[in-house]
Amino acid sequence: MMDEYAIGLIVALIAIIITFVAAFREKNDIHRLIIADLAEVSALAVIALIATDLAEALIIPGLVVGISELMALSEIYLVREHLTHPVKNPFRIEVLDTAPAIIAVILVVYGIVLCGFTGGAVAGTGMVFYFMGKRPAERFALVETVSGYAWALWIVAFFIFMVVPEYWFFAVMLAGGAILAKVTAKMSLIGTMRGEKDV
C-alpha cells in the first residue's frame, strides 16, 4: 500500500509527461505558450503535494515566476506578429456613459466600509466598472500615484510592527487602509485595458 504522497506524485508526473509530450508535438506558437503555462501549473501541483505551510509559501514565488514568464512571452508574441494595435474600434453603449459613476461610488464606499483586502477588491470592482465605462486613459496617473503612496504606507506599517510593536493598532489601520488603496488601484488597471495607446 502506497501513501498518499506517492500516489499524488505519480499522478502529477503523469500529467507533466502528458504536457511535455504535447508541448513538443505542438507546432502552433500560441498553443505552445498555453501548454507551457499548463506545465507550470503541474509544477505547482508537485509543490502543493508537500501540504505544509512551507509548501504554501513556496507556491507563491513559483506562481509569480510562471506568470511573469507568461506575460513576457505573450508580449514578445504580440510584437512579433504585429498585433500591438487593436483591429477594430471599441464599442460604445449609451448607458455606460452615465451609470458607472453611481455604481462605482456605491461600490467604493462599501469597499471602504469593509476595509482591508476584501474592501480593496470590492472598491476595485467599482473602479474597474468606472474605467470600463469612461475613457480608459482618464486620470490614470493619479491612480498610479495613490497606489505608490499606499505601498509606501504599507511598508511603514510593517516597520511599525517590527520596531514599535506597542502601536500595533495604528499599524493595523495603516496597513488596512493602504492595502485597500493598493488593491483598488491594481484592479482599476484592468478597467483601462481597452487597447488605448500606452496602456
Next chain:
Amino acid sequence: MFELPTSSIGGEELFVLPFGDIVNYFTPYTGALFLFALIFTLICIFSKPEKQLDVAFGTDAIYAKDVTGKDLHFRRFMAIACGVATMGAVTSGDVFNFTLFVSMVGICIIGIVASVKNKHVLNAAFNYGIISMLATVPLFGGAAITLAATGTLSIWELSAIAPAMPGIAKALILVGVMGEGIAPFYAAKAELFRAPGAPYVIMIHVSSLLMFLRVVEIMLTV
C-alpha cells in the same frame, strides 16, 4: 578508494549571512563565481554598446547600427538584473531560492534577447522562453521532492546529513538548470542575424556558465 579532503567541494566558508534557517554563504569557490558575475555586471553598467557595421553588397558603403535611447536603457537594465540574479544564485544557501534565482535569470535572458525588434531574434526569444518555462517544472519539482524527502531545503542541513537529497531530485534540478542554461544557443541566433548585442549578450553566456558551475557544487555537496 579516493576520498575528497573536505566534505564540501568549495572549501571552508569565508562569510556567512543567516536569515533564519536560510544561510547565504561564500566559499572560495562561490566567492570566485560571485566576483566573476560582479565584474561582468560592472562591464555591462559602464561600457558603451557596440556599433555594428553592415556592408551594403556591391558597393563600398556600410551601415552603422546604433543603439540609443529607450532600447539601450532597457537592455542595460535587463543585463544588470541578470547579473544581480546570477550573484543571488551563486550565494544562495537554500535549494528553492537557488531555483528561483535560476528562473529569474531565465526571465532576464528573455528580456535581453527580446529587446531587439527583429522577427528572427524575437522568434529565438520566444522559443527560448518556451524552453525556460518548461524548465521551471523540473526545477521546482526537484526542490519540492527534496523538501518532501528530507524536510529541509537548506544546503547546510542537507550537507550535514549527506547524501540526503534523492537522486531523482538531483537529476530534475540538473535538467532544469540545463533547460534555463540553454540560452547561449538562442543568443547566438541573435548574434548571427547581426542584431546589435555586445556587451549585453555577454551577460547571457556568463550567467548560464555560472549557473552550471554553481549547480555542480550544490549537487556534489548535498
